[in-house]
Amino acid sequence: MGRLSTLFDPETVAVVGATDREGAVGRAILENLRDEFAGRVVPINPSRDEVLGLECYPDATSAPPLDLAVVVVPPEIVIESIRDLAEAGTENVVVITAGFSETGSEGAARERRLREIAAEHDLNVVGPNSLGIMSTPNGMNATFGPESALEGSISFMSQSGAFITAVLDWANDQGIGFRDVVSLGNKSVLDETDFIREWGDDPDTDVIIGYLEDIGDGQAFLEAAREVTTETPIVLVKSGRTDAGAQAASSHTGAIAGSERAYEAGLEQAGVIRARSVQELFDYARALSGLPEPESDGVAVVTNAGGPGVLTTDAVGDSRLAMASFTDETIDRLAEAMPDEANVYNPIDAIGDADVERFAEALEIALEDPNVGSAIVVAAPTAVLPYDDLAETVIDELEAHETPVVACLMGGERAREAEATLRESGVPNYFDPSRAVAGLDALARFRDVRRRTVAEPEAFDVDRERAREILARTKRRSDNRLGVESMDLLEAYGIPTPAGEIVDDPDRAREVAEGIDGDVVLKIVSPDISHKSDIGGVKVGVADEDVYDAYEDIVARARTYQPDATIVGVQVQELLDLESATETIVGVNRDPQFGPLLLFGLGGIFVEILEDTSVRVAPIGEDEAREMVDEIRAAPLLRGARGREPADVEGVVETIQRLSQLVTDFPAILELDVNPLVAGPDGVQAVDLRLTVDPDELDTEEP
């Protein structure tokens, strides 16, 4: 696959399947191209000599050299057409034709062939089942949609063609422009990851936005997006967030949705700003496409309208931003410049009779305050405040101070022209103060993404070979689950476990107990018994002299309870001081898109009832592991709330990283739970373990 620049900036574009038949897609595309495209348009159709006044060629071989071909022939001959194009040297193909993987097994076979031929000839293929692509600098509208995009710096991809047509008509109305637009279709070859890479390298794309229903390869996307977002913001609507939505998405594009929590974590880790609605998508994109980066989170509000000023302040309170606290100098300067009735604290209420000059003064003073990182001008229409002049003032102040300013010149007709003026200088105007704040919030979020450093996962010194051997035990058994008998897996990865052993006779149990300080815990070990306590399979605080009897009792109970259960033995384990410790859980499962997903929470009700957990896509480094601990609501308990001694949080953080390394090293681990991981003041101990392994996958791994 070559670079995609030619896809968006071809000199010659062919429409394969061009026709002048009214209502035909092949005509609509040709018309769109003919009307505005700066390059040459070549219709290809063996049964025509001319289409819409353009010379028509029977096939690619006989046509002039083509940089891009848009294919709208019937599904049965798409493959043939593409082979013809490839042989004629065309590298970029957009397949509009539907009837591929979205329609059943025959279509799926056709799509496989399409992928093969693309790989063979190193083709850039968009689609199939695509609305087409656009690129405004050269006026290329290679879609069959009813609208062309205005020129701008937003590049836009969508997994739904209708989403593009719905948005374009509205965007044109709002004066929102685009650079490149892609309808991704079935994403058989080029997908979201390819386009963010391309636009990440494009100096003329200020923001990448997208509507996606799934992400094919989550890990690849995450890696690419991390790199791209060091320079270019990515804002996505990922639909199918809710159960109902995921079901609808699946019946729409056949996308396997994967878990929403995986997307939430993966997109966050990737540095993607996520929008929940079309409006949010563009509210964010408008702010991100034209404004400088805010130096700090302090927002100044300048208004002539008390109520809307309060509403704006509320919205700032809801966001990650904060109302800037003005310096004394700022307050003195404002007090001097404003009338007595004005409020010179933030929000600055320049009161109802404020003219443009007073707004300019207030805004200038605010922007010169070192605590102000961005500003919002909120205005209600009055007789003394021509919005057009106010718009010019906002632009001047923004340019003079290189601090982001957004506008909320409230009104309808009255605000229209000012809005256009602002837009031309990259300043978004929002009718609703809360949306203006959301715009600034997106700017601050992107600044944080750009500035963050994602630490490389640490490579701990582990015994990988021993781990492999332990996991390989599943090959010799009918059962692919491992339990507490495989605690040495954790030891191999340097995760502390309590002293103890699994034994299969009562005398040995007593021996082990005698080698352990203090009383012990006895637990039945059986892959078939999940609720060990319920059947009396656990005894806590057993003195050495009682261990023999306790062993016999536990085994007897297990046999009575579940005669056909495989009993591996009884675990004799050091009794931990749970009084001063907190039980935590670290789990892993595999998401179809993002791969291994780490989960952290406190044990018991916190996970089971309050669902207070944090999630990350593995592998993760130290910072992300620490975030996982800090972002659960119950985190203060670990940190020593309510007079407790703080737990060894660093030990928890390290254990999460080591487990991240383990599941990254072994894709064969399908699920894993350390429950509990007991975190006390002096360290952590993994007390119990369960995992599920795919033994076949184990064979395919590097030794």
Place this chain on the structure above:
Amino acid sequence: MGRLSTLFDPETVAVVGATDREGAVGRAILENLRDEFAGRVVPINPSRDEVLGLECYPDATSAPPLDLAVVVVPPEIVIESIRDLAEAGTENVVVITAGFSETGSEGAARERRLREIAAEHDLNVVGPNSLGIMSTPNGMNATFGPESALEGSISFMSQSGAFITAVLDWANDQGIGFRDVVSLGNKSVLDETDFIREWGDDPDTDVIIGYLEDIGDGQAFLEAAREVTTETPIVLVKSGRTDAGAQAASSHTGAIAGSERAYEAGLEQAGVIRARSVQELFDYARALSGLPEPESDGVAVVTNAGGPGVLTTDAVGDSRLAMASFTDETIDRLAEAMPDEANVYNPIDAIGDADVERFAEALEIALEDPNVGSAIVVAAPTAVLPYDDLAETVIDELEAHETPVVACLMGGERAREAEATLRESGVPNYFDPSRAVAGLDALARFRDVRRRTVAEPEAFDVDRERAREILARTKRRSDNRLGVESMDLLEAYGIPTPAGEIVDDPDRAREVAEGIDGDVVLKIVSPDISHKSDIGGVKVGVADEDVYDAYEDIVARARTYQPDATIVGVQVQELLDLESATETIVGVNRDPQFGPLLLFGLGGIFVEILEDTSVRVAPIGEDEAREMVDEIRAAPLLRGARGREPADVEGVVETIQRLSQLVTDFPAILELDVNPLVAGPDGVQAVDLRLTVDPDELDTEEP
């Protein structure tokens, strides 16, 4: 104060302080009235014979009889002017003039005089510091704002005049109409409660909306709103939600914000639908002003656009609504009517080539499904789908089925005319699917409000006189706090407490312990020691024979720890079985606007760290008390999660109600905490108590 109908429908309106001076407020109002008002406009100004061509009178007495006077004279002569008006028989006055309580002590005194004169003459006074009022049926624009409202069925009040001007220009652009509009100003006489009552009685007001920064008398508002919302929806933006916003509101209107949690609870109990932004306010109002009530929460989505259909489904998933599950009959009918590629499950994807007829068929079939309570038509623009015809179809289907339908005909210019058509028939069109869902969600919420029955608080048989005597103990002490020594207060209100007594010598302690089954708990009783456990002031599980020594030890520790602490004695209390019980907390404090606020939560980390609490304004009945228990996140713990025996939830519910009765009976109780209220399987027990009393307030209460 008389009925307000004349305020909004006067025949003769005076402008007191009318002038033809350019830029003067007195001129702006006169012009607004003169231009459109159906009645007679009378300028009053002693130094003019004529203003803007209208005959001018020197004062109210010499003018013709006035139904309404708008006062714009300087603040110093406002009172005089109003007296003149009152004496001439005018009952309705709007005071535009500023310079009252918002400006300091002189202004505050002036406002007190205004209130007195209004009371004396039974006047309806709007303001002072008001933008004015409007009523569209008679074309009355008695404001100095630049815009008049379109006619409609939304009545609108605002505590910010700028909010009105900001909104009107936009609303006119959107074609949103109003019935009455009031700028509340300082609310010296007429306030939000008066207007919701008035509009609740007005058959031509379909929805009441408002922007408020505070609610003066929360209890009165709650009572009125409860009544009004059985017929008419109320949607409010209450600003100052966040700390920063509350501070801004306070400096804007001098409003004492009260706690956000009190507003949240009070407005919810009042049946008010709360909006967080201007856009939400109108998104809700548009749906509530023209659509029938949904019979159920099942939503059908009909679309030609897969992606937007999925987005709509996500938005439904986020709301209180649910995607309707179609009957087999519906699915069969859809399968017959739609092309093969269509999705006949909900969301119905009629696919990209759907024409108006196909939409009509799909919508009709969906609306006939008994599981469908409302529907959304989501469309992306295509060549075969004229939006204007689609709009007509939506209206026809809505009218035929009396089921609410909202539209999301996406686009800009292309949707404009259809939007107007829909609006005329009361169907809102939203660009963003999530906003369309929010509109339907508001409809469902209002249906629930309308249908709910708020049980009258139960009047338990209590010993009120004994409670008064206990509270009166604070009169004989320098300290207005009561503690565990006043547990008999709870007994007087029928709330169970553990067996026990407060004693002041060790022999008596032992006697009491012997009278109690099993071991006991000893606790130091002192208003000055709050963390009893920390100083060894609590001993749990003391055997009778150890009680003497334990008593001595506890007292000694207290004396050492805090030599100047008043020690009331030592509490000897029954030892409760905490193993099978859950500690809960019931608290009360007083909100400046809403009065007594009840709080419920589980003890320990749940309240302190997770802030998992529920709140209601007292008094409450059984349903609301039960809601308080059910809505905390940890509620399943009480209900018997994780194999525990369920606690006596009914006992908790009754205790909350009895405390509600106690704090309602005694406004003198400023704060009260029952912590813990231990809820076990066999009942509840209030183990500890703290309260703060205002002894002076006690004297003013009815015996």
